[in-house]
Structures are given as C-alpha cells and as structure tokens.
Amino acid sequence: MTKAKKEEALKILEEMYPEAKAELVFSNPYEMLVATMLSAQCTDKQVNKVTPAVFSRYPDPVSMADAKEEDLYPMVKSCGFKSKAGNIIAACRKIRDEHGGVVPDSMEALTALPGVGRKTANVVLYNAYGIPAFAVDTHVFRVSNRIGLCRAETVEETERQMTKLIPREKWGNAHHWLIWHGRRICKAQRPLCEECGLKEICESARK
Numbered sequence: 001m002t003k004a005k006k007e008e009a010l011k012i013l014e015e016m017y018p019e020a021k022a023e024l025v026f027s028n029p030y031e032m033l034v035a036t037m038l039s040a041q042c043t044d045k046q047v048n049k050v051t052p053a054v055f056s057r058y059p060d061p062v063s064m065a066d067a068k069e070e071d072l073y074p075m076v077k078s079c080g081f082k083s084k085a086g087n088i089i090a091a092c093r094k095i096r097d098e099h100g101g102v103v104p105d106s107m108e109a110l111t112a113l114p115g116v117g118r119k120t121a122n123v124v125l126y127n128a129y130g131i132p133a134f135a136v137d138t139h140v141f142r143v144s145n146r147i148g149l150c151r152a153e154t155v156e157e158t159e160r161q162m163t164k165l166i167p168r169e170k171w172g173n174a175h176h177w178l179i180w181h182g183r184r185i186c187k188a189q190r191p192l193c194e195e196c197g198l199k200e201i202c203e204s205a206r207k
Helices: 003-016 029-039 044-057 061-065 069-079 082-098 107-111 118-129 138-147 155-165 168-184
Strands: none
Touching: 003 155, 003 168, 029 044, 029 061, 029 069, 029 082, 029 118, 044 069, 061 082, 069 082, 107 118, 118 155, 118 168, 138 155, 138 168, 155 168
C-alpha cells in the first residue's frame, strides 16, 4: 500500500469513528492503570463490571498497596490470571514508595512497574494524561497489518511503523479508531468486509 493510500485509509477510519475513545470506565490515572492491567486478554465490558467494587474498596494506589492478594483476586477473578491481582498490588506499592502515591506519567517509570508493558503504559499516558502515545493491543496489531498500514511481525515493530506514519498529535485517536474498527467490523475470525468503508483499498479485502 502506498503512503497516499495509507493516509487515505486513516482518513476514512477517522470519518468512520469520530467519537472513538477508551471503553474502559475510569476517572483518574490510577483507575485507568488498574483497568488496563485487568483488560489484558479480557474484554473491556468484563473489566467494567468488576472495577466499581474494586475502586470502592481500594480507591487509590496507597489503599491498593496495602491490599492482600487473597482479598483482591476473588474480586477480579473473572478477568483472568491470578497474577494480575499480584501485579496490581505490587505496582501500587512501587507507586506509593517511589512516586508519592501518584501514578507516574512517563514511559520509563510506568514500564518499571510490575506487570506494566509498553501497551499498558501507552494507554495510561494518552487516556489519563493526554500525552501522545500509540498503544498496540491485539486489535491494533491485527487491523493495522491486515489493512496494509504496516508490515510487522511484532507489536513493537507495529508501534514503530505506525508512529512513523501517523502524525504525533493523532497517535492516541488512531489507536482508538483501529480498536473500534477491530471490534465492530474487522473482527478476527469473520471480518465484515462488505460493510467496511475500507474495502476498496484494504489489502486483505482486495485479495
């Protein structure tokens, strides 16, 4: 796909999803961090079901830092692995001890937290702090490569290619366009190509 076609595809996605935003429910950086950690290999819908009770009992990093894994895990069990509960508590302890109880706003500091990788850090940076960032989750990885916006075998390479293609001020929005497209149209198993506004230029659809 030529650079001009890639830019056209991004413009179409922007027109298709002008209101695209994070579908995790949060009200501050701490809640965004915890919700994102829980969302790994789990739907946002399921995360949103469990977080109200979690945030009611543990309203900030300091209270979460004092939590016991055996108390937190039953509350988040439906979101997957037990290690998530342990990582959330350990991350909040580090936030309490090294960041004064405030979720850090840098890639370096965020990825130094237990259980936090680049994807989670980028989600927090953009959604909680408004810092331009492009997070690559399974939807973004699949859709951006399937359409032909990039050719990458890893999430790291996808992030590198996409941030080179997309203007910095649109990184965060583009992340949401691709997620919404992946959930609504460009599904993993049965993409709805006939309903897609990109079907005339998408490499996969044309094949």
